[in-house]
Amino acid sequence: MIDRRQFSRGLMMTAGTALFGGPGFATAALASEKFVSTVLVDAATGGTIHRAGPAERRFSPCSTFKFPLAVMGFDSGVLIDPHHPLWDYRAEFQTTMEQQKKATDPTIWLRDSIVWYSQELTRKLGEARFRGYVARFGYGNEDVSGNPGKKDGLTQSWLMSSLTISPDEQVAFIRRFLDRKLAVSDHAYDATLASLAQYRADGGWNLYGKTGSGFLRTAKGAYDRAKPIGWFVGWGEKDGRKVVFARFNLGNERSKTYGGMIARDAMLKDFAGLAGS
Numbered sequence: 256m257i258d259r260r261q262f263s264r265g266l267m268m269t270a271g272t273a274l275f276g277g278p279g280f281a282t283a284a285l286a287s288e289k290f291v292s293t294v295l296v297d298a299a300t301g302g303t304i305h306r307a308g309p310a311e312r313r314f315s316p317c318s319t320f321k322f323p324l325a326v327m328g329f330d331s332g333v334l335i336d337p338h339h340p341l342w343d344y345r346a347e348f349q350t351t352m353e354q355q356k357k358a359t360d361p362t363i364w365l366r367d368s369i370v371w372y373s374q375e376l377t378r379k380l381g382e383a384r385f386r387g388y389v390a391r392f393g394y395g396n397e398d399v400s401g402n403p404g405k406k407d408g409l410t411q412s413w414l415m416s417s418l419t420i421s422p423d424e425q426v427a428f429i430r431r432f433l434d435r436k437l438a439v440s441d442h443a444y445d446a447t448l449a450s451l452a453q454y455r456a457d458g459g460w461n462l463y464g465k466t467g468s469g470f471l472r473t474a475k476g477a478y479d480r481a482k483p484i485g486w487f488v489g490w491g492e493k494d495g496r497k498v499v500f501a502r503f504n505l506g507n508e509r510s511k512t513y514g515g516m517i518a519r520d521a522m523l524k525d526f527a528g529l530a531g532s
Contacts, residue, residue: 289507291521294422295529298433298490298497305529313395313419314503317467318368318515319486320413323428324376325365325450327388330443333379337362337450342375361450365465368515374410382409392437394428395420402476415469415478425488425501433490433497454519456491458527464489464500466515471505482507485514487522491530498530 292308328334341360348371350356355369364372377385389397398417401408412418420428431437435444454462467486470478485504490497502518510517 287507288505290505292422292503293500293522293525293529294426294502295498295500295526296426296430298430298499301430304498304531308422308503310422310501310503313421313424314471314484314505315415315467315469316395316413316418316420316425317415317469317484317486318370318373319425319465319467319488320418321365321368321373322432322447322451322465322488323388323392323394324373325361325447326392326432326437326439326443327380327385328361328376329446330388330439331380331384333376334361334446336446342372344371348374361446365450366452368466370414373413377409385409389418392428392431394418395424415472422488422501422503425486426499429488429490429499429501433499451489454523456523456526458493458530458532460491460493460526460530460532462489462491462500462523462526464519466513466519468513468515481509483510483514485516485518487515487518491526493530493532496530496532498526500526500529 290308292310292312294306294310295304296302297304325334334340338360341358343358344356350371354367355371359367359369359372363369380388386399389399396419398419399408399412400417401412402416405411408417432444432447435441448463451463451465454464456462464487469484470480471482471484473479483506486502488501490499500522502522504514504518506514
């Protein structure tokens with residue numbers, strides 16, 4: 256297993272600007288690229304089971320960041336248990352997606368990927384606690400500054416903005432979560448585990464995880480809808496085995512299907528074969 260702090264940080268410190276043209280932004284270097292990156296490691300040993308694609312490259316975590324946000328929320332006490340707090344949607348949240356305009360608790364939030372719930376959580380955490388958790392978790396590039404000049408890191412940094420993470424680093428974070436090495440309360444681990452969505456994969460595997468969907472940005476900062484990205488990260492369990500995984504898709508054309516759904520559905524189909532069972 257690659258050590259994320261020694262390898263990824265050293266590489267991305269020099270390559271990050273060339274790849275992204277600033278925080279989370281795409282440049283001409285990515286204009287025609289299309290690839291899938293998949294990493295599976297043994298949860299207990301960290302041994303690599305499968306690694307394909309440029310798994311060291313960082314991209315916005317998008318809604319996979321709800322996973323560490325849940326840990327922060329339950330550790331801080333802002334979130335109580337899988338069904339509390341239940342927060343009502345308010346018009347000021349200004350979402351254009353009708354399916355997000357509903358009362359939401361932690362389980363619904365993670366299952367249905369409710370953006371405004373994440374942003375209410377980070378507002379209640381406050382900038383100092385939020386920044387401190389990201390640093391403590393060693394999450395990706397740890398950059399929660401947000402979009403240049405907008406001072407919106409508290410509510411936007413993980414949404415195709417300044418915060419980026421690689422598939423290798425996603426896997427490393429999840430292993431630390433499973434090993435309970437994030438320096439948070441037992442309740443934070445237990446409540447997050449109880450709130451995460453579960454999926455039945457081929458071959459009798461149960462997968463626990465979080466999807467994420469978004470787009471690269473142009474050099475000017477606009478969303479490039481011809482460059483969709485998708486994540487599915489988590490772990491699988493079967494017969495006492497635990498296998499941690501991260502799957503990332505980068506497309507080069509518009510799609511009617513969210514990138515995270517593409518990543519999730521492919522992983523549910525492929526997981527047993529990749530895990531070796």
